[in-house]
Structure formats: C-alpha cells, structure tokens
Amino acid sequence: xxxxxxxxxxxxxxxxxxxxxxxxxxxxxxxxxxxxxxxxxxxxxxxxxxxxxxxxxxxxxxxxxxxxxxxxxxxxxxxxxxxxxxxxxxxxxxxxxxxxxxxxxxxxxxxxxxxxxxxxxxxxxxxxxxxxxxxxxxxxxxxxxxxxxxxx
Amino acid sequence: xxxxxxxxxxxxxxxxxxxxxxxxxxxxxxxxxxxxxxxxxxxxxxxxxxxxxxxxxxxxxxxxxxxxxxxxxxxxxxxxxxxxxxxxxxxxxxxxxxxxxxxxxxxxxxxxxxxxxxxxxxxxxxxxxxxxxxxxxxxxxxxxxxxxxxxxxxxxxxxxxxxxxxxxxxxxxxxxxxxxxxxxxxxxxxxxxxxxxxxxxxxxxxxxxxxxxxxxxxxxxxxxxxxxxxxxxxxxxxxxxxxxxxxxxxxxxxxxxxxxxxxxxxxxxxxxxxxxxxxxxxxxxxxxx
Numbered sequence: 056x057x058x059x060x061x062x063x064x065x066x067x068x069x070x071x072x073x074x075x076x077x078x079x080x081x082x083x084x085x086x087x088x089x090x091x092x093x094x095x096x097x098x099x100x101x102x103x104x105x106x107x108x109x110x111x112x113x114x115x116x117x118x119x120x121x122x123x124x125x126x127x128x129x130x131x132x133x134x135x136x137x138x139x140x141x142x143x144x145x146x147x148x149x150x151x152x153x154x155x156x157x158x159x160x161x162x163x164x165x166x167x168x169x170x171x172x173x174x175x176x177x178x179x180x181x182x183x184x185x186x187x188x189x190x191x192x193x194x195x196x197x198x199x200x201x202x203x204x205x206x207x
Numbered sequence: 208x209x210x211x212x213x214x215x216x217x218x219x220x221x222x223x224x225x226x227x228x229x230x231x232x233x234x235x236x237x238x239x240x241x242x243x244x245x246x247x248x249x250x251x252x253x254x255x256x257x258x259x260x261x262x263x264x265x266x267x268x269x270x271x272x273x274x275x276x277x278x279x280x281x282x283x284x285x286x287x288x289x290x291x292x293x294x295x296x297x298x299x300x301x302x303x304x305x306x307x308x309x310x311x312x313x314x315x316x317x318x319x320x321x322x323x324x325x326x327x328x329x330x331x332x333x334x335x336x337x338x339x340x341x342x343x344x345x346x347x348x349x350x351x352x353x354x355x356x357x358x359x360x361x362x363x364x365x366x367x368x369x370x371x372x373x374x375x376x377x378x379x380x381x382x383x384x385x386x387x388x389x390x391x392x393x394x395x396x397x398x399x400x401x402x403x404x405x406x407x408x409x410x411x412x413x414x415x416x417x418x419x420x421x422x423x424x425x426x427x428x429x430x431x432x433x434x435x436x437x438x439x440x441x442x443x444x445x446x447x448x449x450x451x452x453x454x455x456x457x458x459x460x461x462x463x464x465x466x467x468x469x470x471x472x473x474x475x476x477x478x479x480x481x482x483x484x485x486x487x488x489x490x491x492x493x494x495x496x
Binding site for chain 2: 119150155
C-alpha cells in the first residue's frame with residue numbers, strides 16, 4: 056500500500072542516492088521500506104575518525120510527522136548515546152521538524168559525534184570523562200572505533 | 208515505535224524513550240475516540256457536554272442565534288491548523304475568487320520559505336502536495352465528500368497540516384523582530400519555531416493564529432467559549448479590523464480552553480456562495496484573557 060510515509064521514504068532514498076552526503080549512507084531493508092540500515096563514518100579530526108558505525112532507523116506510518124526511532128547497533132561511547140544505542144538528540148525528539156529527511160538525520164547524528172553535549176548526558180561516564188579526562192575519553196572511544204570494524 | 212519492551216527504569220536508562228512511549232499511549236487513546244475531522248452537527252449538541260455549567264449554557268444559548276453548525280476536530284495538538292485547513296478547502300469548493308488569490312500567493316510564500324533556509328527538498332514535497340489539493344478542489348476535481356475522506360486519512364491530513372505549520376514558521380521568522388516581543392524569557396523566534404511551531408502535535412496560541420492569517424491572508428474569527436464572566440462568548444478577528452470591520456471573516460472557529468473546532472455561521476453554511484458583508488455580528492473584537 057502506498058501511504059504518505061512510504062512515498063516520502065522512497066523520495067528520501069532517491070535523494071540519498073542522487074545526492075549522497077559525505078560520510079553517511081543508508082538504505083531500506085530488503086523487504087521493508089519502514090526499517091533502514093545506515094552507516095555513519097566517524098568524522099575526521101575527532102576520536103571517532105575511521106570508525107564505521109552501524110545504525111537502524113525504524114519509521115512509523117506517521118513519518119515524516121513523527122521522527123524515526125534511530126539506534127546505534129555498533130557499541131558506542133559518547134555522552135549522548137545510551138547503552139542500548141538510543142540517541143539523545145533534540146531533533147529526534149522535541150525539535151523534530153517534518154522538513155528533516157533521512158539525509159538530515161544522519162548528518163545531524165554525525166555532527167553529534169563531533170560535538171557532544173555533556174550537559175544532557177545519556178551516558179554519564181562518557182560525559183564525565185569528556186569534561187574531566189579527555190585522554191581517557193578518547194581511549195574509550197578509540198576502542199569502539201576498533202570494535203566497529205569487526206561488526207558484521 | 209520500537210517493538211522492544213522498554214528497559215526497566217533505573218538511572219542511566221533511556222528515559223526519553225519511556226516518555227515518548229507514554230506520550231504515544233495517550234495519543235493512541237485520543238485517536239481511537241475522535242475522528243481527525245468530524246461530521247457536521249448542530250451547535251446545540253454542545254449543550255449536552257455542558258448541561259451542568261450555567262456560564263457555558265448561557266453562552267451556547269446566545270451562540271445558537273448566530274451559528275448553526277459545528278464540526279469537531281481531533282484534540283491532538285494540531286486541531287487549530289487542521290480546522291483552518293479543512294474549512295478553507297471547503298470554501299475553495301465554491302469560491303473561485305479565493306482559489307485565484309491563494310494560487311497566486313503560495314508560490315511567493317514558497318520562495319520566501321526557501322530564502323529563509325528551509326530545506327528545499329522536503330519543503331517542495333509539502334508544497335506540491337498542498338498546491339495539488341488546492342488545484343483539485345479549486346478546479347472541482349474533488350468534491351466535499353472526497354475532501355472529508357482526505358482529511359480523515361492520517362498521512363494525507365497531516366501533510367496538509369505540516370504545510371500550514373511551515374507557513375506559520377516562515378511568517379514568524381521573517382518578522383522575527385516584531386514577534387520577539389511576544390517570546391517568553393530569552394527564547395528566540397527561531398527557537399520558538401523549532402520547538403512550538405514546526406513539530407507536529409504542539410498546540411497553537413494567539414501568536415500562531417496571527418502569523419498564519421498574515422501569511423495566507425485567510426481572515427479568521429475565533430469565538431471563545433470559556434468561563435469568563437460575560438454572557439456572550441467573546442470573539443476575536445484575525446487580522447484585527449477593530450470597529451471598522453466591513454466583512455465577515457472567511458473561517459470561523461470555536462475555541463474551548465485548549466481546543467479549536469470549526470463553526471458555521473447561520474447565514475454562510477458550507478454550501479453558501481461568496482460571503483455576504485451584512486455585518487449582523489457585532490465586531491467588538493474583545494479579547495478573552
């Protein structure tokens with residue numbers, strides 16, 4: 056059935072292929088346009104550099120009026136990412152605008168990796184280390200980067 | 208929403224997700240109890256809800272002389288935009304003058320939205336969809352029944368609502384200096400638009416109404432049915448024409464605290480022709496507090 060959400064997701068996918076943003080990629084699953092797999096490459100000049108972090112995006116029929124549920128599958132160490140991979144990012148919650156598309160979501164998450172917000176922590180250990188012990192923070196992040204290469 | 212059950216509540220858990228899940232449950236409950244846009248009902252149907260309330264009963268009694276019918280909208284935070292959109296499209300069914308006007312206005316509005324930095328790719332999707340419906344209704348490719356069905360199909364209905372939200376956001380941001388006076392605390396107009404205007408399901412206030420009527424030129428009268436002390440429900444016209452009001456606004460809404468429905472004046476039901484300017488309604492434009 057062609058619904059507003061599905062039509063829009065096809066449009067998002069087409070745009071992602073025709074005009075791919077740097078450092079992110081994403082595509083619907085084989086049998087279900089409502090569930091996408093995505094990869095975010097760790098931004099240069101950050102401890103996440105060289106990481107290939109995998110995510111899932113689950114869309115509801117209310118997309119784009121409601122944001123998708125986006126989760127990291129790769130293990131992450133970041134002040135705004137929960138242990139279960141959930142992401143604490145305002146545009147995925149109270150600042151969601153229907154004008155955001157998949158491309159905008161992925162690039163926003165990519166910039167969250169570069170610029171954590173330690174004042175609104177989802178991982179208090181990561182937030183504390185980010186503020187007080189940057190070396191240890193970077194060490195823990197690097198471990199996630201190396202682990203990201205081994206994920207399926 | 209994720210089909211996984213939420214993790215047990217403990218510190219460090221994903222609280223955002225728990226809050227979202229609870230909001231979702233409330234929204235589902237409302238959705239199962241109210242259509243997005245309801246059928247026409249007589250204004251006196253309001254009396255059933257307020258039979259215990261003398262102030263409301265007096266005001267409803269006085270409304271009955273001026274308003275014939277009511278069309279309820281779902282109280283999902285989008286009611287103001289959905290009510291305006293529905294009533295306006297309904298008017299376009301038999302108002303070629305208004306069709307020509309809005310058809311000329313919308314492309315300019317779109318250019319202003321792009322100028323403001325709204326993402327072109329997604330904006331065009333909402334714009335094209337809205338324009339397509341304006342054309343279908345204005346050129347009689349869609350009748351009242353199809354319009355009703357369209358507005359009760361959630362995806363499509365919300366697509367039309369989004370465009371009005373974006374128009375409102377555009378108007379506020381283009382006149383940010385003026386609207387900054389109405390912001391609470393040190394919130395900027397851009398921040399207000401990002402949190403209170405563009406996201407769906409956020410309720411509308413006076414400022415949304417002002418901006419939307421300015422952006423679209425759609426004149427609007429809101430009848431406030433509240434527990435104020437007067438015996439007449441107070442009303443407010445957008446744009447405010449003061450005492451010199453010469454014409455009756457296009458769209459009439461009934462406001463009850465926290466909610467807007469469409470209301471139809473006695474002399475201009477959905478089937479009437481161009482609005483006549485016999486000002487039978489007083490235009491005190493008194494603002495309820």
